[in-house]
Amino acid sequence: MPGETIRKDTPPRVPPHLDDYDEACASFSWEQARSRLQGLPGGRGLNLAHEAVDRHAATDRATAVALRCVRRDDTVTTLTYGDLSRATSRFAHVLRTLGVGRGERVATLLGRCPELYTAVLGTLKNTGVVCPLFSAFGPDPVAQRLRLSDARVLVTTAELYRRKVAGRRTRLPGLRHVLIVGDPADTPQGTLSLTALTDRAADDFTIPPTAPGDMALLHFTSGTTGTPKGAVHVHEAAVAHWTSAYYALDLRPDDVFWCTADPGWVTGMSYGILAPLLHGATVVADEGDYDARRWYRILAQRRVTVWYTAPTALRMLMRTTPRTGPYDLPASYDLSALRLVASVGEPLNPEGVLWGRDVLGLPVHDTWWQTETGAIMIANFAACDIRPGSMGRPLPGVEAAVLRRGEDGRADTSGGRVTVLREPGAEGELALRPGWPSMFRGYLHDAGRTAAAFADGWYLTGDVVRRDADGWYWFVGRADDVVKSAGHLVGPFEVESALMEHPAVAEAGVIGRPDPVAGNVVKAFVTLRPGHEPTPETRRDLLAFARRRLGPAVAPREIDFDPHLPHTRSGKVMRRLLRARELGLPEGDLSALERTETPG
Ligand code: WT7
Numbered sequence: 001m002p003g004e005t006i007r008k009d010t011p012p013r014v015p016p017h018l019d020d021y022d023e024a025c026a027s028f029s030w031e032q033a034r035s036r037l038q039g040l041p042g043g044r045g046l047n048l049a050h051e052a053v054d055r056h057a058a059t060d061r062a063t064a065v066a067l068r069c070v071r072r073d074d075t076v077t078t079l080t081y082g083d084l085s086r087a088t089s090r091f092a093h094v095l096r097t098l099g100v101g102r103g104e105r106v107a108t109l110l111g112r113c114p115e116l117y118t119a120v121l122g123t124l125k126n127t128g129v130v131c132p133l134f135s136a137f138g139p140d141p142v143a144q145r146l147r148l149s150d151a152r153v154l155v156t157t158a159e160l161y162r163r164k165v166a167g168r169r170t171r172l173p174g175l176r177h178v179l180i181v182g183d184p185a186d187t188p189q190g191t192l193s194l195t196a197l198t199d200r201a202a203d204d205f206t207i208p209p210t211a212p213g214d215m216a217l218l219h220f221t222s223g224t225t226g227t228p229k230g231a232v233h234v235h236e237a238a239v240a241h242w243t244s245a246y247y248a249l250d251l252r253p254d255d256v257f258w259c260t261a262d263p264g265w266v267t268g269m270s271y272g273i274l275a276p277l278l279h280g281a282t283v284v285a286d287e288g289d290y291d292a293r294r295w296y297r298i299l300a301q302r303r304v305t306v307w308y309t310a311p312t313a314l315r316m317l318m319r320t321t322p323r324t325g326p327y328d329l330p331a332s333y334d335l336s337a338l339r340l341v342a343s344v345g346e347p348l349n350p351e352g353v354l355w356g357r358d359v360l361g362l363p364v365h366d367t368w369w370q371t372e373t374g375a376i377m378i379a380n381f382a383a384c385d386i387r388p389g390s391m392g393r394p395l396p397g398v399e400a401a402v403l404r405r406g407e408d409g410r411a412d413t414s415g416g417r418v419t420v421l422r423e424p425g426a427e428g429e430l431a432l433r434p435g436w437p438s439m440f441r442g443y444l445h446d447a448g449r450t451a452a453a454f455a456d457g458w459y460l461t462g463d464v465v466r467r468d469a470d471g472w473y474w475f476v477g478r479a480d481d482v483v484k485s486a487g488h489l490v491g492p493f494e495v496e497s498a499l500m501e502h503p504a505v506a507e508a509g510v511i512g513r514p515d516p517v518a519g520n521v522v523k524a525f526v527t528l529r530p531g532h533e534p535t536p537e538t539r540r541d542l543l544a545f546a547r548r549r550l551g552p553a554v555a556p557r558e559i560d561f562d563p564h565l566p567h568t569r570s571g572k573v574m575r576r577l578l579r580a581r582e583l584g585l586p587e588g589d590l591s592a593l594e595r596t597e598t599p600g
Helices: 021-026 030-034 048-057 081-097 114-125 139-149 158-164 166-171 194-200 237-247 266-278 292-301 311-320 350-360 447-452 492-499 536-550 575-583
Strands: 065-070 076-080 105-109 129-132 153-157 177-181 215-221 229-234 256-259 282-286 306-309 340-343 364-368 400-403 427-432 458-467 473-478 483-485 488-490 505-515 519-528 558-561
Touching: 030 237, 048 081, 048 114, 048 237, 048 266, 065 081, 065 114, 076 081, 076 114, 081 114, 081 194, 105 114, 105 139, 105 158, 114 129, 114 153, 114 194, 114 266, 129 266, 139 158, 139 166, 139 215, 139 229, 139 536, 153 158, 158 166, 158 177, 177 194, 215 266, 237 266, 256 266, 266 282, 282 292, 292 311, 311 350, 340 350, 350 364, 400 458, 483 505, 483 519, 488 492, 492 505, 492 519, 492 536, 505 575, 519 536, 536 558
Parallel strands: 065 282, 105 129, 105 153, 129 215, 153 177, 256 282, 256 306, 306 340, 340 364, 519 558
Antiparallel strands: 065 076, 215 229, 400 427, 427 458, 458 473, 483 488, 505 519
């Protein structure tokens, strides 16, 4: 274990709510946590958007800033809670007028523009289901997710529509309406101007009764094989968004909160939109792309107090300003408002934690969770000591366990039973006891894969972890072949399938190759069909083909030709072996493949 523990020396702003971890866990109940929310008047249920927006708009927080969007050109759009309440009501009316109702999916393919926030929250008010898509996806992943989600409505821009959707529209018969954000004069054929519709809509909307278990969000995530999985989340997830932000991120109403995650992924939804609004805080959103100066400027100018980011972003900052100094760049910005920095999505090694401490003046708090968990499950709490390199300890209300693994690297579930490992230093698959409010309620239309995610009363995470003698969890690696690149899960099967649609490709195997900044980059090994030569032209052609279809976030960065891909006895490409060879590891030692920095 890295020797150092970063102790909280009780600075003045340490909150009182989690200075005693054991006490906080012992006295916690989800029932009590529910009372933090208001519910719809007259016992008409619980609606996420009511809790996040209207509830505050009905109080003196109506004039507090809910959202500050820094546009690409550096202009800032500001919405108070009152503004956000009215804008989301207009959007809800637009859906109602279009005949889009309860449970119907509304997909968003947008950057961090104000309309994203109003579309998401307006859909929730209308008791519809929000399905966010990643704007760096190419046409194939977008069309596939629109089809799998059975989306009725898509909210996007004219440019993204033309580039990613228009060519596939005839194959998406369920997609009835495409609403275009931006200049009403630029509304492609077959779409509607959102501006024109919202301008005509009333700005008060009565939220229909909403059951806490009604479907609210649909987030796609990738597995080892098959199509992307649509994880279903419900309105009562709000309870876990609220509590996790309270304990792990120390969020309060007077905070200015910036989450750098893309709104196409679960972090950008749970913490980029919902959790800070549930707390009545101010959300800062940046429509622009990563740039070290831009990011420091936003932190300083917007007086950000709590910052939630990712290891890839931190590594990019670390490249511009190494821990060894000089610290000229960050030192030229006033970061004095910042009181907490937290990270999620990939392993954060001790160097990242210590870089924060030395360069930003605040150690980085690692947090762990997944699309399926909907909210933070394990964290280095805001008010507690940090163990650099550790994911932290389970949140109050979260029961975690380490399960013994079988031959295939996943938890041993033979006979329908699992074995919980209790000894200090136990290593195995991380499992969680179902029952927290933001737990996914299944993969849409996929009872088989839903059932496979549970065994013997546990949810199986697919991650391998070690728990130390004091109950802290340390990430070891993934138990499957899914690739984490720049914090985003990439399904190797999706990439292999796209490559195999190219006439030159007979077979493909896709792995993550370790990368100092992105964590992993997507790398493909390709067997060519007879008559095709492994030339630089073929490689360029394949790279461009994959990029066109999959988009830059998913397409392979590298392609190697291999006439003899290794196969399992059942004929599947052995990705783990490809990875062992790529890393120069002994081929027999497959268990060690994904080992990152772990306690020693
Ligand atoms: C997978 C989940 C967390 C929401 C955004 C990503 C990896 C996540 C950590 C961490 C090491 C981490 C795991 C997990 N992961 N946080 N702190 N340390 N690995 O959600 O796309 O569903 O990815 O991200 O492998 O299973 P996701």
